Amino acid sequence: MPLSDTHAEHAVADHQHGDNCGHQAISHDDHTDYVHGTHHHALHGDHYDEH
Numbered sequence: 001m002p003l004s005d006t007h008a009e010h011a012v013a014d015h016q017h018g019d020n021c022g023h024q025a026i027s028h029d030d031h032t033d034y035v036h037g038t039h040h041h042a043l044h045g046d047h048y049d050e051h
Contacts, residue, residue, distance in 0.1 A: 010041060010047060010048045010050065011046075011047055011048075012043070012046055012047055012048065017032075017034040017041060017043065017048065021034070023035055023036055023041075026040065028040075028042065028051075031043065033051060034048075036050075039051060
């Protein structure tokens with residue numbers, strides 16, 4: 001499976017991304033991704049998708 005097809009979720013309760021959260025914010029289409037290590041997190045309902 002290509003890396004781009006990976007779909008992992010992280011609970012919002014684990015970490016709240018936003019202003020001053022310590023992660024780089026990147027505008028992506030109609031939402032914001034946050035650089036988190038070697039991947040990006042994107043808010044999706046009550047969790048973050050891993051891109």
